[in-house]
Amino acid sequence: MKKLYNNYRYLILRRVTQIGILVLYFGANAWGWKMLQGNLSSSLILGTVPMSDPYAALQMLAAGALLSTNLLIGVGVVTLFYFLIGGRAFCSWVCPINMVTDFAAFCRELIGMNQLTGVKQPASRKLRYWVLGLSLVISAIMGVTAFEFVSPISMLHRGIVFGIGFGWAGALIIFLFDLFVLKNGWCGHICPLGGFYSLLGKFSLIRVHHIEENCTLCMKCKVVCPENQVLHMIGKESLPVLSGECTNCARCIEVCDDEALEFSLKSFAQNKKTGE
Amino acid sequence: MSKKLSERRKFLLTMARGVGLASIGGLVWSAYLDEAIAAPLLLRPPGALSESDFLETCIKCGLCVEACPYDTLMLAKPGDNKPLGTPFFVPRDIPCYMCPDIPCVPVCPTGALDESSVTTKDVLDIDTAQMGLAVVDEGSCIAFWGIQCDACYRACPILGKAITIEYSKNERTGKHAFMKPVVHADACTGCGMCEHACVTKKPAIFVLPNEVAQGAVDTHYIKGWDKKDEARLKDAKEIKTTTRLSKKSAINSLNSGLEDLY
Numbered sequence: 001m002k003k004l005y006n007n008y009r010y011l012i013l014r015r016v017t018q019i020g021i022l023v024l025y026f027g028a029n030a031w032g033w034k035m036l037q038g039n040l041s042s043s044l045i046l047g048t049v050p051m052s053d054p055y056a057a058l059q060m061l062a063a064g065a066l067l068s069t070n071l072l073i074g075v076g077v078v079t080l081f082y083f084l085i086g087g088r089a090f091c092s093w094v095c096p097i098n099m100v101t102d103f104a105a106f107c108r109e110l111i112g113m114n115q116l117t118g119v120k121q122p123a124s125r126k127l128r129y130w131v132l133g134l135s136l137v138i139s140a141i142m143g144v145t146a147f148e149f150v151s152p153i154s155m156l157h158r159g160i161v162f163g164i165g166f167g168w169a170g171a172l173i174i175f176l177f178d179l180f181v182l183k184n185g186w187c188g189h190i191c192p193l194g195g196f197y198s199l200l201g202k203f204s205l206i207r208v209h210h211i212e213e214n215c216t217l218c219m220k221c222k223v224v225c226p227e228n229q230v231l232h233m234i235g236k237e238s239l240p241v242l243s244g245e246c247t248n249c250a251r252c253i254e255v256c257d258d259e260a261l262e263f264s265l266k267s268f269a270q271n272k273k274t275g276e
Numbered sequence: 277m278s279k280k281l282s283e284r285r286k287f288l289l290t291m292a293r294g295v296g297l298a299s300i301g302g303l304v305w306s307a308y309l310d311e312a313i314a315a316p317l318l319l320r321p322p323g324a325l326s327e328s329d330f331l332e333t334c335i336k337c338g339l340c341v342e343a344c345p346y347d348t349l350m351l352a353k354p355g356d357n358k359p360l361g362t363p364f365f366v367p368r369d370i371p372c373y374m375c376p377d378i379p380c381v382p383v384c385p386t387g388a389l390d391e392s393s394v395t396t397k398d399v400l401d402i403d404t405a406q407m408g409l410a411v412v413d414e415g416s417c418i419a420f421w422g423i424q425c426d427a428c429y430r431a432c433p434i435l436g437k438a439i440t441i442e443y444s445k446n447e448r449t450g451k452h453a454f455m456k457p458v459v460h461a462d463a464c465t466g467c468g469m470c471e472h473a474c475v476t477k478k479p480a481i482f483v484l485p486n487e488v489a490q491g492a493v494d495t496h497y498i499k500g501w502d503k504k505d506e507a508r509l510k511d512a513k514e515i516k517t518t519t520r521l522s523k524k525s526a527i528n529s530l531n532s533g534l535e536d537l538y
Contacts, residue, residue, distance in 0.1 A: 029342050041361075042337035042385045050385055056335050060386070063332040068387040071335070130294070134302050142309050144331045149312055149360050150305070154336065158351060158361055162338050165353025 006257075010250035017093050025161045040094070040157050041148070042074060050074035055196040056148055062139035063146075079200065085248070087201025091187060091194050092249035096160065097153050100171050101187045104178035105226065114183060123182055125229060125245070128195030135192050147192055184226045187247075194247075201244035207266045208246060208253060212238040214260035221252035221261060240266060316357070318364040319466060319483060321349055322372065322405035323381045323389040327487070334388040336361030340380035346373050349380060367468020367483050374402045374433050374467050403434060408466025409489040410439070410459045410481050417480035419456050422446045428457050428481045431473035437463040439470060457481065461490060 004012075025043070027033035037044045042052040052074030057067060082090055092098055108114055138146040148154060152170035159167030174186045187194055210233050217235045222228045230243040231252065253261045281289070313331055321340050324330050340363050341349040348370045352358035365372060378400050381389045394405050410428075414420045432439040439457050446452040457470075459481070468483045499505040 029338065032342075037342050038337040038339045038385075042335045042339065044339065044383075052335065052337075052385060060332060060335070065329070065332040066387065068385065070385045070387075074385055130298060131301075134298055134305070138302060138306055138309065142306055142313075143328060144309060144313055145335075146305065146309060148336060149309055154361060155354060158336065158338065159353065162341060162351045163353055166355035167353060169354065 007254050010254050014093050014249065015099070018096060018099060021094055022096060022157070022160055025157070029161050039154070039161050041154060042071070049077060051078050053193075054079050054200075055193050056145060058196075059135060059139040059145035059147060062136045063143050064140070082197060082200055083203060084205050086204040086206050086246070087197035087199070087244055088194060088247035089201075089204075089206075090197050091191075092247040095153055095193075096157050097171065097174060097191075098187065100156070100175050101178050101184070101226075104175045105184060108179050108183060113179065123185075123189050125189055125227075127189045128192055128198070131190055132192035132195040151193070152186075153191075153193060188226055198244040201246070201248075202242075204244070205266045206248060206263060207240040207242065208248065208250070209240045209262055209264045210234060210238055211260050211262070212236065214258045216258050216260075218257070220255045220257075224251045224255045226251075234260075240264070313359050316359070317485060317488060318352075318358050319367065319408050319468070319485060321363050321365070321380050321389055322374075322378055322402060322407055322465070323384075323391060323394040324407070325388055325390055325393075327485075330388050331359060331362070333386050334362050335386050337385065338363070339383040339385065340389060343379040343383045345375065345379065346370055348372050365468070367471040368479055369472075371468035371472040372405075372407060372465075373469070374405070374465065376400070376402060378402050378405075403463075403465065405465040405467075406486055408468070408483040408485050409461050409464050410466065410468070410470050410483050411489050412457055412459060412481045414456075415480075416476055416478070417457070418476065420454065422448065422452060422454055424455060425475060426455060426457065427473045427475050428470035431469045433467060433469060434463050434465070438465070 021036065024033065024036040025039055028035065028037040034047045035045070037047065038051075040053060041056050042050070044050055050070055050073050052071050054075045057071060057075045060071075061067060135147040152174055155167040155170040156164075159165065178185045178187075182189060210231075212233075212235065215235045219234070222231050222234060225231055226249070227243075227245045227247060230241050230246040233239040233241075248263075250263065253263065320327075320330060321344075325333060336351065338351050341351055348365045349363045350365065352360055352362050352364060354360060358364060378394055381391050381394060381400070384391075391400070394400060394402060396404055412420075417425075419425045426441060429435060429439045429441055437460065439459055442454075442456045442458050444454045444456065446454050466483045466486070471479045471482045474481050495508075498508060
């Protein structure tokens with residue numbers, strides 16, 4: 001029980017959050033609950049506070065749509081929220097695809113795919129920014145929100161709330177891709193929404209901090225991290241994780257047996273000193 | 277034979293590869309989108325913008341779907357072959373019941389469902405909605421056979437305006453009347469209650485999107501008997517076109533070669 005708490009407390013909390021949010025959205029459509037109506041693209045909290053996906057709004061802008069005040073308020077709410085708690089907290093605490101890709105990563109380790117492909121990954125993690133840029137260009141040319149029409153995130157989430165059709169196929173493609181083609185392929189390399197939140201998360205306040213004095217160089221954190229390039233300081237320097245690509249999933253914190261990693265508010269003084 | 281690449285060449289090749297990959301991705305992506313948004317025969321909720329504006333403005337949140345008390349609206353699922361995630365309805369299954377307070381429209385966060393388009397004098401007015409237009413297939417409508425049926429007429433929420441019954445003599449029997457339903461485009465909202473009520477196996481009256489069901493007259497046709505339409509002439513400017521006329525008169529050309537007849 002103690003091990004469960006020590007090593008999985010955040011993981012359990014994340015699953016509770018992810019599934020809880022899905023249930024609230026589902027209940028709104030199925031039984032008329034008012035807590036969280038709509039879906040991840042745009043929603044209403046308690047029928048009053050609007051929330052809207054800022055990346056979707058950006059695509060609409062590129063496509064040439066007029067943005068309504070209501071939408072802009074919703075975008076503001078979401079942007080401010082993730083600005084404070086970490087942009088990619090969306091990815092690990094809310095996005096339903098995270099459960100699919102985490103499961104793929106788990107299976108990948110289980111069946112030994114990682115040994116087959118080796119450490120060297122055949123694709124750059126910068127790809128997501130290219131996809132992000134491309135989605136805006138295509139939105140502008142085609143006059144529609146380019147990513148929203150192919151997004152497996154919306155397909156799965158909307159599917160769970162409103163009826164899935166063949167939407168499960170999108171999630172399956174991502175599962176198979178992550179399992180057999182590229183480790184952390186979708187969330188860690190391609191997803192432009194993750195890329196967008198990475199850019200937003202550069203400025204966020206809640207950070208994972210590394211305390212080098214406590215580190216025993218076991219490297220469990222780097223093994224478990226889905227974006228392990230952000231943990232470049234492990235065993236070298238006491239630094240906060242400043243990359244926006246960190247999803248604040250806290251897996252590193254809970255697998256660390258030496259209390260060398262913890263959540264903390266971003267320290268601006270330290271930030272200036274190291275220049276990062 | 278492998279020669280070591282210069283830094284400059286390496287840089288250029290990397291850039292070229294990036295551009296190449298982006299082009300492949302972009303073209304495949306665009307091609308898919310082009311198919312995915314191809315104008316389909318589907319009916320949008322009341323107050324929807326024109327299809328192309330709707331596609332760029334709808335954020336696919338489903339708030340309209342949740343607001344609909346009759347479960348009329350659905351979001352297009354993968355496999356429906358409709359623009360993914362956008363709201364639509366199938367009146368044969370569940371028509372739009374034309375709620376006076378139109379709950380689906382004010383909840384729209386993006387204005388893809390435009391409140392002003394279904395408002396008359398600051399009051400929501402569902403009768404002004406233009407979701408589509410009902411069309412009658414005379415071949416399968418039993419009223420056109422002479423059988424008495426006014427199911428669509430009775431189901432119509434704007435009965436007497438959107439659908440009227442036209443009486444005419446049934447020449448076949450000589451003593452009965454045809455009671456034919458006629459749809460009036462200026463009043464029909466496309467709610468589909470007629471389609472829902474139609475008694476034939478496949479509905480003989482059905483709603484089509486306005487762009488599909490209606491033609492369009494060029495602006496140079498003016499209804500002289502309609503004061504409003506006639507008013508368009510007021511600011512009209514003369515457009516003079518000069519056409520070079522043939523030297524030969526029309527009569528000449530018609531009569532040439534006919535000399536032998538006289």
